[in-house]
Amino acid sequence: MTKKLYIKTYGCQMNVYDSERMADILQPLGYELTSKPEEADLAILNTCHIREKAEQKMYSDLGRLKDHRKNQVADSSQKSPMIIAVGGCVAQAEGAEIKRQAPFVDMVFGPQTYHRLPEMIARATRAADTKKGKGRGIIETDFPLESKFDTLPQTNVSRTAAFLTVQEGCDKFCSYCVVPYTRGAEFSRPANEVLDEARHLVELGAKEITLLGQNVNAYHGAAPMGSGEWGLGRLAKELAEIDGLERIRYITSHPSDMTDELIEAHRDVPQLMPFLHLPIQAGSNRILTAMNRKHTRESYLEIMDRLRQVRPDIALASDFIVGFPGETDAEFKETLDIIERVRYAQAYSFKYSIRPGTPAGLMEDQIPESVKSERLQELQALINHHQQTFNEQTVGKTVRVLLERRGRLEGQLMGRSPYMQSVAVFAPERLLGQMVDVSIKEAHPNSIAGTILTTESTSAA
Numbered sequence: 001m002t003k004k005l006y007i008k009t010y011g012c013q014m015n016v017y018d019s020e021r022m023a024d025i026l027q028p029l030g031y032e033l034t035s036k037p038e039e040a041d042l043a044i045l046n047t048c049h050i051r052e053k054a055e056q057k058m059y060s061d062l063g064r065l066k067d068h069r070k071n072q073v074a075d076s077s078q079k080s081p082m083i084i085a086v087g088g089c090v091a092q093a094e095g096a097e098i099k100r101q102a103p104f105v106d107m108v109f110g111p112q113t114y115h116r117l118p119e120m121i122a123r124a125t126r127a128a129d130t131k132k133g134k135g136r137g138i139i140e141t142d143f144p145l146e147s148k149f150d151t152l153p154q155t156n157v158s159r160t161a162a163f164l165t166v167q168e169g170c171d172k173f174c175s176y177c178v179v180p181y182t183r184g185a186e187f188s189r190p191a192n193e194v195l196d197e198a199r200h201l202v203e204l205g206a207k208e209i210t211l212l213g214q215n216v217n218a219y220h221g222a223a224p225m226g227s228g229e230w231g232l233g234r235l236a237k238e239l240a241e242i243d244g245l246e247r248i249r250y251i252t253s254h255p256s257d258m259t260d261e262l263i264e265a266h267r268d269v270p271q272l273m274p275f276l277h278l279p280i281q282a283g284s285n286r287i288l289t290a291m292n293r294k295h296t297r298e299s300y301l302e303i304m305d306r307l308r309q310v311r312p313d314i315a316l317a318s319d320f321i322v323g324f325p326g327e328t329d330a331e332f333k334e335t336l337d338i339i340e341r342v343r344y345a346q347a348y349s350f351k352y353s354i355r356p357g358t359p360a361g362l363m364e365d366q367i368p369e370s371v372k373s374e375r376l377q378e379l380q381a382l383i384n385h386h387q388q389t390f391n392e393q394t395v396g397k398t399v400r401v402l403l404e405r406r407g408r409l410e411g412q413l414m415g416r417s418p419y420m421q422s423v424a425v426f427a428p429e430r431l432l433g434q435m436v437d438v439s440i441k442e443a444h445p446n447s448i449a450g451t452i453l454t455t456e457s458t459s460a461a
Ligand code: SAH
Pocket: 050, 051, 176, 177, 178, 179, 213, 214, 215, 252, 253, 254, 279, 281, 319, 320, 321, 350, 351, 352, 353, 354, 355
Protein backbone atom coordinates (compact mmCIF):
# COMPACT_ATOMS: atom_id res chain seq x y z
CA MET A 1 0.00 0.00 0.00
CA THR A 2 1.42 3.38 -0.89
CA LYS A 3 1.75 6.08 1.69
CA LYS A 4 2.35 9.77 1.12
CA LEU A 5 5.56 11.46 2.16
CA TYR A 6 5.83 15.23 2.37
CA ILE A 7 9.30 16.75 2.85
CA LYS A 8 10.01 20.46 3.12
CA THR A 9 13.66 21.40 2.82
CA TYR A 10 15.23 24.53 4.31
CA GLY A 11 18.83 25.74 4.21
CA CYS A 12 21.78 24.61 2.15
CA GLN A 13 22.35 22.12 -0.67
CA MET A 14 23.37 19.45 1.77
CA ASN A 15 19.87 19.52 3.19
CA VAL A 16 18.56 19.09 -0.37
CA TYR A 17 20.82 16.05 -0.73
CA ASP A 18 19.70 14.69 2.66
CA SER A 19 16.00 15.11 1.81
CA GLU A 20 16.47 13.07 -1.35
CA ARG A 21 18.27 10.37 0.60
CA MET A 22 15.37 10.28 3.11
CA ALA A 23 12.97 9.71 0.23
CA ASP A 24 15.27 6.94 -1.06
CA ILE A 25 15.25 5.18 2.32
CA LEU A 26 11.48 5.43 2.65
CA GLN A 27 10.59 4.30 -0.85
CA PRO A 28 10.93 0.55 -0.07
CA LEU A 29 8.51 1.10 2.81
CA GLY A 30 5.89 2.26 0.30
CA TYR A 31 6.29 6.03 0.73
CA GLU A 32 5.69 8.14 -2.34
CA LEU A 33 6.55 11.86 -2.42
CA THR A 34 3.75 14.41 -2.42
CA SER A 35 3.84 18.20 -2.61
CA LYS A 36 0.60 18.45 -0.61
CA PRO A 37 1.16 18.42 3.15
CA GLU A 38 -2.57 17.92 3.80
CA GLU A 39 -2.50 14.40 2.33
CA ALA A 40 0.72 13.25 4.02
CA ASP A 41 1.06 10.09 6.10
CA LEU A 42 4.49 11.30 7.10
CA ALA A 43 5.53 14.97 7.01
CA ILE A 44 9.19 15.86 7.52
CA LEU A 45 10.57 19.36 7.94
CA ASN A 46 14.28 19.17 7.10
CA THR A 47 15.38 22.29 8.91
CA CYS A 48 18.18 24.88 8.98
CA HIS A 49 19.58 26.59 12.09
CA ILE A 50 22.05 28.99 10.48
CA ARG A 51 20.11 32.22 11.15
CA GLU A 52 17.22 33.01 13.44
CA LYS A 53 14.73 33.58 10.61
CA ALA A 54 15.11 30.04 9.25
CA GLU A 55 14.17 28.68 12.65
CA GLN A 56 11.12 30.92 13.09
CA LYS A 57 9.84 29.76 9.71
CA MET A 58 10.01 26.16 10.88
CA TYR A 59 7.76 26.81 13.89
CA SER A 60 5.11 28.51 11.76
CA ASP A 61 5.20 25.62 9.26
CA LEU A 62 4.81 23.18 12.14
CA GLY A 63 1.64 24.98 13.20
CA ARG A 64 0.19 24.45 9.73
CA LEU A 65 1.04 20.73 9.80
CA LYS A 66 -0.76 20.44 13.12
CA ASP A 67 -3.90 21.90 11.50
CA HIS A 68 -3.66 19.49 8.57
CA ARG A 69 -3.44 16.60 11.01
CA LYS A 70 -6.49 17.88 12.90
CA ASN A 71 -8.45 17.84 9.64
CA GLN A 72 -7.27 14.30 8.94
CA VAL A 73 -8.46 13.19 12.41
CA ALA A 74 -11.85 14.86 11.79
CA ASP A 75 -12.18 13.12 8.41
CA SER A 76 -13.23 9.60 9.38
CA SER A 77 -12.35 8.19 5.93
CA GLN A 78 -8.67 8.75 6.72
CA LYS A 79 -6.71 5.71 7.91
CA SER A 80 -4.47 7.15 10.57
CA PRO A 81 -3.34 10.72 11.11
CA MET A 82 0.04 11.80 9.84
CA ILE A 83 3.34 11.44 11.65
CA ILE A 84 4.96 14.87 12.07
CA ALA A 85 8.77 14.86 12.08
CA VAL A 86 11.45 17.52 12.45
CA GLY A 87 14.85 16.64 10.98
CA GLY A 88 17.99 18.56 10.09
CA CYS A 89 19.98 21.21 11.91
CA VAL A 90 17.31 22.77 14.17
CA ALA A 91 16.41 19.27 15.33
CA GLN A 92 20.06 18.59 16.15
CA ALA A 93 20.55 21.90 17.96
CA GLU A 94 17.29 22.05 19.89
CA GLY A 95 16.31 18.41 20.33
CA ALA A 96 13.94 18.14 23.26
CA GLU A 97 13.24 21.92 23.19
CA ILE A 98 11.19 21.34 20.02
CA LYS A 99 9.04 18.87 21.97
CA ARG A 100 8.49 21.54 24.61
CA GLN A 101 7.52 24.27 22.13
CA ALA A 102 5.57 21.96 19.81
CA PRO A 103 4.52 18.93 21.90
CA PHE A 104 2.47 17.48 19.03
CA VAL A 105 5.67 16.67 17.08
CA ASP A 106 6.18 12.89 16.87
CA MET A 107 9.80 12.57 15.81
CA VAL A 108 12.93 14.71 16.11
CA PHE A 109 16.09 13.51 14.38
CA GLY A 110 19.42 15.03 13.37
CA PRO A 111 21.39 15.11 10.11
CA GLN A 112 23.48 12.09 11.18
CA THR A 113 20.62 9.79 12.25
CA TYR A 114 18.14 9.88 9.38
CA HIS A 115 19.26 6.44 8.17
CA ARG A 116 17.33 5.16 11.22
CA LEU A 117 14.03 6.55 9.87
CA PRO A 118 12.44 3.14 9.12
CA GLU A 119 12.97 2.04 12.69
CA MET A 120 11.81 5.40 14.08
CA ILE A 121 8.63 5.16 11.99
CA ALA A 122 7.97 1.65 13.26
CA ARG A 123 8.27 2.93 16.82
CA ALA A 124 6.06 5.94 16.07
CA THR A 125 3.40 3.70 14.54
CA ARG A 126 3.33 1.48 17.62
CA ALA A 127 3.25 4.45 19.99
CA ALA A 128 0.14 6.04 21.47
CA ASP A 129 -2.25 7.78 19.10
CA THR A 130 -2.07 11.50 18.46
CA LYS A 131 -5.68 12.39 19.07
CA LYS A 132 -4.93 13.99 22.40
CA GLY A 133 -2.52 16.33 20.63
CA LYS A 134 0.52 14.64 22.11
CA GLY A 135 3.39 13.58 19.92
CA ARG A 136 4.96 10.14 19.97
CA GLY A 137 8.10 11.31 21.72
CA ILE A 138 10.83 9.90 19.49
CA ILE A 139 14.12 11.80 19.63
CA GLU A 140 17.28 10.66 17.84
CA THR A 141 19.92 13.37 17.92
CA ASP A 142 23.09 11.56 18.90
CA PHE A 143 26.16 11.49 16.67
CA PRO A 144 26.23 7.72 16.08
CA LEU A 145 29.44 5.76 15.60
CA GLU A 146 28.07 4.14 12.47
CA SER A 147 27.98 6.36 9.40
CA LYS A 148 24.62 6.89 7.75
CA PHE A 149 26.39 6.44 4.39
CA ASP A 150 26.97 2.76 5.21
CA THR A 151 23.23 2.06 5.22
CA LEU A 152 21.79 4.51 2.69
CA PRO A 153 20.45 2.79 -0.43
CA GLN A 154 21.48 3.91 -3.92
CA THR A 155 19.25 6.64 -5.25
CA ASN A 156 17.05 6.20 -8.28
CA VAL A 157 16.34 9.91 -8.71
CA SER A 158 17.63 11.05 -12.09
CA ARG A 159 18.99 14.59 -12.23
CA THR A 160 20.96 16.33 -14.95
CA ALA A 161 22.84 18.29 -12.30
CA ALA A 162 23.20 16.13 -9.20
CA PHE A 163 24.54 16.69 -5.69
CA LEU A 164 26.94 14.32 -3.96
CA THR A 165 27.99 14.75 -0.32
CA VAL A 166 31.71 13.94 0.02
CA GLN A 167 32.51 15.65 3.31
CA GLU A 168 30.41 16.61 6.26
CA GLY A 169 30.75 18.47 9.52
CA CYS A 170 33.11 21.23 10.52
CA ASP A 171 35.97 21.65 13.00
CA LYS A 172 36.57 25.35 12.28
CA PHE A 173 34.29 26.83 14.94
CA CYS A 174 33.88 30.29 13.48
CA SER A 175 32.61 32.24 16.46
CA TYR A 176 29.21 33.12 14.90
CA CYS A 177 28.33 29.71 13.44
CA VAL A 178 26.21 26.76 14.59
CA VAL A 179 27.32 24.25 11.96
CA PRO A 180 30.03 22.51 14.05
CA TYR A 181 27.30 21.80 16.63
CA THR A 182 24.57 20.76 14.21
CA ARG A 183 26.57 18.66 11.74
CA GLY A 184 29.22 17.43 14.14
CA ALA A 185 32.93 16.81 13.61
CA GLU A 186 34.43 16.92 10.18
CA PHE A 187 34.66 13.64 8.26
CA SER A 188 35.28 12.59 4.66
CA ARG A 189 33.74 9.69 2.79
CA PRO A 190 36.20 7.17 1.36
CA ALA A 191 37.12 7.97 -2.26
CA ASN A 192 35.84 4.63 -3.55
CA GLU A 193 32.42 5.27 -2.12
CA VAL A 194 32.34 8.72 -3.76
CA LEU A 195 33.47 7.36 -7.14
CA ASP A 196 30.83 4.60 -7.00
CA GLU A 197 28.06 7.06 -6.18
CA ALA A 198 29.25 9.40 -8.94
CA ARG A 199 29.24 6.58 -11.53
CA HIS A 200 25.75 5.64 -10.41
CA LEU A 201 24.51 9.24 -10.75
CA VAL A 202 25.98 9.44 -14.27
CA GLU A 203 24.28 6.16 -15.20
CA LEU A 204 21.02 7.73 -14.04
CA GLY A 205 21.61 10.69 -16.37
CA ALA A 206 23.74 13.22 -14.47
CA LYS A 207 26.06 15.32 -16.63
CA GLU A 208 27.10 17.58 -13.79
CA ILE A 209 27.92 16.69 -10.19
CA THR A 210 28.36 19.20 -7.40
CA LEU A 211 30.46 17.80 -4.57
CA LEU A 212 29.06 18.93 -1.26
CA GLY A 213 30.62 19.56 2.13
CA GLN A 214 30.40 22.16 4.89
CA ASN A 215 34.14 22.45 4.30
CA VAL A 216 34.34 20.57 1.07
CA ASN A 217 37.94 21.49 0.30
CA ALA A 218 39.01 20.00 3.65
CA TYR A 219 38.14 16.68 2.00
CA HIS A 220 40.69 13.99 2.84
CA GLY A 221 39.03 10.69 2.07
CA ALA A 222 40.69 7.29 2.33
CA ALA A 223 42.24 6.46 -1.03
CA PRO A 224 41.24 3.20 -2.74
CA MET A 225 43.10 0.09 -1.58
CA GLY A 226 44.51 1.64 1.57
CA SER A 227 46.99 3.89 -0.23
CA GLY A 228 46.78 6.98 2.00
CA GLU A 229 44.30 9.81 1.47
CA TRP A 230 43.06 11.89 -1.43
CA GLY A 231 42.43 15.61 -1.23
CA LEU A 232 39.67 17.30 -3.22
CA GLY A 233 41.98 18.15 -6.15
CA ARG A 234 42.89 14.49 -6.61
CA LEU A 235 39.27 13.43 -6.19
CA ALA A 236 38.21 15.87 -8.93
CA LYS A 237 40.90 14.47 -11.25
CA GLU A 238 39.68 10.91 -10.73
CA LEU A 239 36.02 11.88 -11.10
CA ALA A 240 36.90 13.54 -14.41
CA GLU A 241 37.77 10.05 -15.74
CA ILE A 242 34.13 8.99 -15.53
CA ASP A 243 32.70 8.79 -19.04
CA GLY A 244 29.72 11.09 -19.47
CA LEU A 245 30.49 13.30 -16.49
CA GLU A 246 30.98 16.67 -18.16
CA ARG A 247 31.00 19.08 -15.26
CA ILE A 248 32.31 19.00 -11.71
CA ARG A 249 31.67 21.68 -9.10
CA TYR A 250 32.16 21.85 -5.33
CA ILE A 251 30.71 23.88 -2.49
CA THR A 252 31.49 25.34 0.12
CA SER A 253 35.18 25.93 0.62
CA HIS A 254 37.23 27.51 3.38
CA PRO A 255 40.23 29.72 2.48
CA SER A 256 42.56 27.82 4.86
CA ASP A 257 41.95 24.57 2.98
CA MET A 258 42.64 25.91 -0.51
CA THR A 259 45.57 23.60 -1.35
CA ASP A 260 47.99 23.94 -4.28
CA GLU A 261 46.67 20.64 -5.61
CA LEU A 262 43.13 21.99 -5.76
CA ILE A 263 44.19 25.31 -7.31
CA GLU A 264 46.17 23.39 -9.96
CA ALA A 265 43.17 21.16 -10.64
CA HIS A 266 41.43 24.32 -11.88
CA ARG A 267 44.16 24.51 -14.52
CA ASP A 268 44.47 20.79 -15.32
CA VAL A 269 40.97 19.33 -15.13
CA PRO A 270 38.74 20.69 -17.91
CA GLN A 271 35.61 19.22 -16.28
CA LEU A 272 36.22 21.29 -13.15
CA MET A 273 34.12 24.37 -13.82
CA PRO A 274 35.74 27.83 -13.71
CA PHE A 275 33.79 28.95 -10.67
CA LEU A 276 34.74 29.07 -7.02
CA HIS A 277 32.61 30.00 -4.04
CA LEU A 278 35.15 30.95 -1.39
CA PRO A 279 33.60 32.87 1.51
CA ILE A 280 35.68 35.59 3.16
CA GLN A 281 32.86 36.86 5.45
CA ALA A 282 34.51 40.21 6.26
CA GLY A 283 37.35 42.39 5.03
CA SER A 284 38.91 43.56 8.29
CA ASN A 285 41.61 41.46 9.90
CA ARG A 286 40.44 42.45 13.37
CA ILE A 287 36.93 41.19 12.60
CA LEU A 288 38.29 38.04 10.91
CA THR A 289 40.22 37.27 14.09
CA ALA A 290 37.13 37.88 16.23
CA MET A 291 35.24 35.57 13.88
CA ASN A 292 37.96 32.91 14.38
CA ARG A 293 38.25 32.60 10.61
CA LYS A 294 41.95 31.56 10.64
CA HIS A 295 42.74 33.53 7.45
CA THR A 296 43.53 37.18 6.78
CA ARG A 297 42.40 39.54 4.05
CA GLU A 298 45.91 39.29 2.59
CA SER A 299 46.04 35.47 2.56
CA TYR A 300 42.58 35.43 0.97
CA LEU A 301 43.49 37.92 -1.76
CA GLU A 302 46.63 35.92 -2.49
CA ILE A 303 44.54 32.77 -3.08
CA MET A 304 42.29 34.73 -5.43
CA ASP A 305 45.35 35.94 -7.37
CA ARG A 306 46.75 32.43 -7.71
CA LEU A 307 43.43 31.12 -8.93
CA ARG A 308 43.27 33.84 -11.56
CA GLN A 309 46.81 33.03 -12.64
CA VAL A 310 46.03 29.35 -13.30
CA ARG A 311 42.54 30.00 -14.66
CA PRO A 312 42.18 33.61 -15.85
CA ASP A 313 38.46 33.32 -16.61
CA ILE A 314 37.50 31.89 -13.20
CA ALA A 315 34.34 33.43 -11.72
CA LEU A 316 34.53 34.09 -7.99
CA ALA A 317 31.85 34.13 -5.32
CA SER A 318 31.70 34.71 -1.57
CA ASP A 319 29.54 34.99 1.50
CA PHE A 320 29.55 38.11 3.66
CA ILE A 321 28.31 38.84 7.15
CA VAL A 322 27.66 42.50 8.01
CA GLY A 323 27.31 43.86 11.53
CA PHE A 324 29.38 41.27 13.36
CA PRO A 325 29.70 42.41 17.04
CA GLY A 326 32.01 45.41 17.31
CA GLU A 327 32.26 46.05 13.54
CA THR A 328 33.02 49.75 13.02
CA ASP A 329 32.16 51.80 9.93
CA ALA A 330 35.82 51.74 8.93
CA GLU A 331 35.96 47.96 9.29
CA PHE A 332 32.81 47.59 7.23
CA LYS A 333 34.47 49.74 4.53
CA GLU A 334 37.27 47.17 4.42
CA THR A 335 34.68 44.58 3.39
CA LEU A 336 33.53 46.89 0.58
CA ASP A 337 37.18 47.25 -0.40
CA ILE A 338 37.54 43.47 -0.75
CA ILE A 339 34.49 43.44 -3.02
CA GLU A 340 36.02 46.20 -5.17
CA ARG A 341 39.27 44.28 -5.47
CA VAL A 342 37.88 40.84 -6.23
CA ARG A 343 34.88 41.94 -8.34
CA TYR A 344 32.73 38.93 -7.56
CA ALA A 345 30.49 37.30 -10.13
CA GLN A 346 28.07 36.37 -7.32
CA ALA A 347 27.77 36.70 -3.56
CA TYR A 348 25.48 35.94 -0.65
CA SER A 349 25.29 38.45 2.16
CA PHE A 350 23.66 38.33 5.56
CA LYS A 351 23.07 40.48 8.60
CA TYR A 352 24.84 38.94 11.57
CA SER A 353 22.32 36.84 13.50
CA ILE A 354 22.90 35.87 17.13
CA ARG A 355 22.96 32.09 17.46
CA PRO A 356 22.49 30.35 20.79
CA GLY A 357 25.58 28.59 22.12
CA THR A 358 28.05 30.46 19.89
CA PRO A 359 30.82 32.67 21.36
CA ALA A 360 29.85 35.69 19.21
CA GLY A 361 26.32 35.56 20.64
CA LEU A 362 27.80 36.45 24.04
CA MET A 363 29.91 39.38 22.77
CA GLU A 364 28.87 42.68 24.27
CA ASP A 365 29.09 45.19 21.46
CA GLN A 366 26.22 43.87 19.33
CA ILE A 367 25.39 46.14 16.37
CA PRO A 368 21.91 47.74 16.16
CA GLU A 369 19.55 46.25 13.59
CA SER A 370 19.24 49.57 11.72
CA VAL A 371 23.01 49.78 11.20
CA LYS A 372 23.12 46.17 9.98
CA SER A 373 20.33 46.92 7.50
CA GLU A 374 22.10 50.01 6.14
CA ARG A 375 25.37 48.14 5.73
CA LEU A 376 23.67 45.21 4.05
CA GLN A 377 21.98 47.53 1.55
CA GLU A 378 25.22 49.29 0.69
CA LEU A 379 27.09 46.01 0.31
CA GLN A 380 24.40 44.42 -1.82
CA ALA A 381 24.25 47.42 -4.14
CA LEU A 382 27.97 47.02 -4.80
CA ILE A 383 27.72 43.27 -5.32
CA ASN A 384 24.78 43.70 -7.70
CA HIS A 385 26.74 46.23 -9.69
CA HIS A 386 29.65 43.82 -10.14
CA GLN A 387 27.35 40.91 -10.88
CA GLN A 388 25.60 42.94 -13.60
CA THR A 389 29.00 43.94 -15.03
CA PHE A 390 30.14 40.32 -15.02
CA ASN A 391 26.96 39.25 -16.79
CA GLU A 392 27.31 42.05 -19.36
CA GLN A 393 30.78 40.76 -20.23
CA THR A 394 29.23 37.57 -21.57
CA VAL A 395 26.93 39.42 -24.01
CA GLY A 396 28.03 38.67 -27.58
CA LYS A 397 29.89 35.56 -26.47
CA THR A 398 28.98 31.90 -26.85
CA VAL A 399 28.64 29.94 -23.63
CA ARG A 400 28.07 26.24 -23.09
CA VAL A 401 24.91 25.66 -21.10
CA LEU A 402 23.53 22.54 -19.44
CA LEU A 403 19.75 22.85 -19.69
CA GLU A 404 18.34 21.74 -16.36
CA ARG A 405 14.74 22.86 -16.00
CA ARG A 406 11.76 24.72 -17.42
CA GLY A 407 11.70 28.49 -17.07
CA ARG A 408 8.86 30.67 -15.87
CA LEU A 409 7.78 31.62 -19.40
CA GLU A 410 6.07 29.31 -21.88
CA GLY A 411 8.68 27.49 -24.01
CA GLN A 412 11.60 28.74 -21.91
CA LEU A 413 14.34 26.47 -20.54
CA MET A 414 16.90 27.37 -17.89
CA GLY A 415 20.43 26.18 -17.41
CA ARG A 416 23.83 27.22 -16.08
CA SER A 417 26.89 28.61 -17.77
CA PRO A 418 30.31 27.27 -16.71
CA TYR A 419 30.49 30.40 -14.51
CA MET A 420 27.34 29.40 -12.61
CA GLN A 421 25.18 32.10 -14.23
CA SER A 422 21.52 31.26 -14.79
CA VAL A 423 20.89 31.20 -18.53
CA ALA A 424 17.45 31.47 -20.15
CA VAL A 425 16.72 30.28 -23.70
CA PHE A 426 13.63 29.50 -25.72
CA ALA A 427 14.05 25.89 -26.75
CA PRO A 428 12.03 22.70 -27.22
CA GLU A 429 11.47 20.50 -24.15
CA ARG A 430 13.44 17.63 -25.66
CA LEU A 431 16.62 19.60 -25.05
CA LEU A 432 16.18 19.36 -21.26
CA GLY A 433 19.22 17.57 -19.88
CA GLN A 434 21.33 18.51 -22.93
CA MET A 435 24.46 20.60 -23.23
CA VAL A 436 23.98 23.39 -25.78
CA ASP A 437 25.92 26.38 -27.11
CA VAL A 438 24.11 29.63 -26.45
CA SER A 439 24.86 32.99 -28.02
CA ILE A 440 24.27 35.49 -25.21
CA LYS A 441 22.15 38.51 -26.16
CA GLU A 442 21.05 40.01 -22.85
CA ALA A 443 22.39 40.49 -19.35
CA HIS A 444 20.23 40.95 -16.24
CA PRO A 445 21.32 41.29 -12.60
CA ASN A 446 20.67 37.61 -11.82
CA SER A 447 20.71 35.92 -15.21
CA ILE A 448 21.67 36.08 -18.86
CA ALA A 449 19.64 35.13 -21.93
CA GLY A 450 20.36 34.15 -25.49
CA THR A 451 19.66 31.86 -28.43
CA ILE A 452 20.81 28.32 -29.08
CA LEU A 453 23.53 27.86 -31.71
CA THR A 454 24.13 24.12 -31.75
CA THR A 455 22.95 21.20 -29.71
CA GLU A 456 24.33 17.75 -29.12
CA SER A 457 21.25 16.19 -30.61
CA THR A 458 21.31 18.24 -33.83
CA SER A 459 25.08 17.91 -34.29
CA ALA A 460 24.87 14.15 -33.71
CA ALA A 461 22.06 13.82 -36.26
N1 SAH B 1 30.70 26.20 5.55
C1 SAH B 1 30.50 27.32 4.79
C2 SAH B 1 29.15 27.99 4.94
C3 SAH B 1 28.37 27.81 6.16
S1 SAH B 1 26.87 28.65 6.38
C4 SAH B 1 31.63 28.27 5.06
O1 SAH B 1 32.38 28.15 5.97
O2 SAH B 1 31.78 29.20 4.31
C5 SAH B 1 26.62 29.71 5.03
C6 SAH B 1 26.84 31.14 5.34
O3 SAH B 1 25.95 31.61 6.30
C7 SAH B 1 28.21 31.46 5.90
O4 SAH B 1 29.20 31.51 4.93
C8 SAH B 1 27.97 32.80 6.55
O5 SAH B 1 28.15 33.85 5.64
C9 SAH B 1 26.49 32.74 6.93
N2 SAH B 1 26.31 32.65 8.38
C10 SAH B 1 26.70 31.65 9.20
N3 SAH B 1 26.37 31.94 10.47
C11 SAH B 1 25.78 33.16 10.46
C12 SAH B 1 25.23 33.99 11.47
N4 SAH B 1 25.25 33.67 12.75
N5 SAH B 1 24.69 35.18 11.08
C13 SAH B 1 24.66 35.54 9.77
N6 SAH B 1 25.16 34.78 8.79
C14 SAH B 1 25.72 33.59 9.11
